[in-house]
Amino acid sequence: MASGWANDDAVQQQIDSTVDDAVAHVRNAISGGESLKFCDECGEAIPEARRKAVPGVRYCIKCQQQKDLHNSTFSGYNRRGSKDSQLR
Template sequence: MTDDIDRAQAREAELLADALRDHARRAGLAGKTVADSAEFCQACAEDIPDARRRAVPGVQFCVACQARRERKGNL
């Protein structure tokens, strides 16, 4: 039973990594690093948390502002 769970968790991690890589490619973030990320949101000047900066290298907007941009069609 443990082996099945371990395999499922490994597969889930692979799928997540693939999805994040695809998202970065579509968003034009491929090859960007955490160092390329903004510390403050370009729209509202709020801090961008380190976790977001690591998860989305090259990020320039906080979650709220990015969501607004995506709703308006501005990626």
């Protein structure tokens, strides 16, 4: 039966969920394997220094900057259980 009250550990559950989401997001962003010689996006050559510095690099610096700008909208804050998110 729904009583309108949250569990005693609801705040901790939200914190844990936020941390889990952030860890999953970072793990998905980590590249691995052998670095590419040419950018996956534009086909330009990736400098050897970048390939050595970033294992598993797939993009040139220009394309990686664009990708990072696009992905910067990730807030890292889990609002799944908050009443504030239900009001929007």
